[in-house]
Amino acid sequence: xxxxxxxxxxxxxxxxxxxxxxxxxxxxxxxxxxxxxxxxxxxxxxxxxxxxxxxxxxxxxxxxxxxxxxxxxxxxxxxxxxxxxxxxxxxxxxxxxxxxxxxxxxxxxxxxxxxxxxxxxxxxxxxxxxxxxxxxxxxxxxxxxxxxxxxxxxxxxxxxxxxxxxxxxxxxxxxxxxxxxxxxxxxxxxxxxxxxxxxxxxxxxxxxxxxxxxxxxxxxxxxxxxxxxx
Amino acid sequence: xxxxxxxxxxxxxxxxxxxxxxxxxxxxxxxxxxxxxxxxxxxxxxxxxxxxxxxxxxxxxxxxxxxxxxxxxxxxxxxxxxxxxxxxxxxxxxxxxxxxxxxxxxxxxxxxxxxxxxxxxxxxxxxxxxxxxxxxxxxxxxxxxxxxxxxxxxxxxxxxxxxxxxxxxxxxxxxxxxxx
Numbered sequence: 001x002x003x004x005x006x007x008x009x010x011x012x013x014x015x016x017x018x019x020x021x022x023x024x025x026x027x028x029x030x031x032x033x034x035x036x037x038x039x040x041x042x043x044x045x046x047x048x049x050x051x052x053x054x055x056x057x058x059x060x061x062x063x064x065x066x067x068x069x070x071x072x073x074x075x076x077x078x079x080x081x082x083x084x085x086x087x088x089x090x091x092x093x094x095x096x097x098x099x100x101x102x103x104x105x106x107x108x109x110x111x112x113x114x115x116x117x118x119x120x121x122x123x124x125x126x127x128x129x130x131x132x133x134x135x136x137x138x139x140x141x142x143x144x145x146x147x148x149x150x151x152x153x154x155x156x157x158x159x160x161x162x163x164x165x166x167x168x169x170x171x172x173x174x175x176x177x178x179x180x181x182x183x184x185x186x187x188x189x190x191x192x193x194x195x196x197x198x199x200x201x202x203x204x205x206x207x208x209x210x211x212x213x214x215x216x217x218x219x220x221x222x223x224x225x226x227x228x229x230x
Numbered sequence: 231x232x233x234x235x236x237x238x239x240x241x242x243x244x245x246x247x248x249x250x251x252x253x254x255x256x257x258x259x260x261x262x263x264x265x266x267x268x269x270x271x272x273x274x275x276x277x278x279x280x281x282x283x284x285x286x287x288x289x290x291x292x293x294x295x296x297x298x299x300x301x302x303x304x305x306x307x308x309x310x311x312x313x314x315x316x317x318x319x320x321x322x323x324x325x326x327x328x329x330x331x332x333x334x335x336x337x338x339x340x341x342x343x344x345x346x347x348x349x350x351x352x353x354x355x356x357x358x359x360x361x362x363x364x365x366x367x368x369x370x371x372x373x374x375x376x377x378x379x380x381x382x383x384x385x386x387x388x389x390x391x392x393x394x395x396x397x398x399x400x401x402x403x404x405x406x407x408x409x410x
Binding site for chain 2: 008011012015016018019020021041042045046047048049050051052053054055058059060061062063064066067068070071074075076170171172173214216217218
């Protein structure tokens with residue numbers, strides 16, 4: 001009987017909390033219990049789901065464009081037109097241990113491609129950290145359907161891997177796979193992604209061995225470079 | 231409106247800093263959330279500010295979503311509702327405003343609104359219908375208008391302790407009905 005009363009008390013106070021009826025000290029005390037009591041969290045979640053149905057009858061209203069502009073200005077200041085901001089990689093970069101500033105090196109075709117030598121590359125990108133701690137040249141060889149990777153500086157940290165990402169426009173980064181551990185090697189580009197290479201951006205992030213477990217960059221973005229078509 | 235799974239995926243991607251996911255979430259949910267903010271605040275400029283603050287919060291809190299046990303739209307609407315009510319209460323405090331309460335619209339949804347209410351809302355509406363009308367009205371006012379015990383006591387002309395006792399009893403009845 002006492003237990004039932006306690007349960008009822010918990011259910012009631014969870015409702016009062018969900019409605020915002022508790023005084024600030026009561027609400028703080030409830031939140032302290034909430035943090036350690038899964039049953040109480042379930043009570044609260046139940047009320048939150050039930051009460052939210054009271055908003056079902058509220059008709060959607062399209063907000064003015066200025067709201068989104070304001071949000072973006074607040075969340076992504078200054079980088080408004082920067083490459084990183086467009087890539088959606090900034091938070092990942094800031095969250096990483098190596099929050100190095102990254103700048104873009106547009107490929108200088110004059111020195112990258114020596115005329116008449118080697119394969120006929122159709123696209124290339126220099127993916128580099130600003131301090132040159134990581135520099136990777138990636139060139140697309142259409143005959144092989146692969147990016148030829150040449151890493152001239154830097155590498156994965158011990159127990160970590162470097163993952164290569166392709167970003168097209170505002171789309172989320174798509175993994176192209178792990179960089180070879182050797183300084184040179186190939187990374188095959190799936191045919192479906194070939195069109196995205198043109199005008200796309202390549203980025204390298206620090207990831208656990210085997211690569212990002214989530215399908216999106218999870219570690220610091222170490223280097224970025226735009227793809228230029230040759 | 232995107233499906234629950236879609237919105238959950240977008241929130242998960244936002245937690246990883248994916249701005250495209252943020253844009254997609256904004257496109258899918260901003261009209262509903264703006265409707266809620268407008269309904270609570272009854273002031274367009276304030277609702278716009280509130281919506282902006284809500285999406286900034288949502289972006290920053292995306293990583294905590296998975297542990298809270300709420301469905302994604304409940305999470306988003308609850309953040310919006312709570313934020314709008316904080317603003318509303320600050321405004322009432324600033325203007326000393328119990329007088330404004332009488333001007334707030336009646337909460338009873340009109341026929342058009344009822345027509346678009348989903349089946350989910352039928353459950354709580356049905357259970358509220360089993361309470362005495364003024365008590366059901368008090369629950370709605372607390373949720374949608376953010377009215378406090380103090381304000382409800384004044385509205386119904388009863389002492390604070392009395393309103394708390396009967397509202398708590400009503401909430402317990404409501405829980406029994408909702409869980410049955």
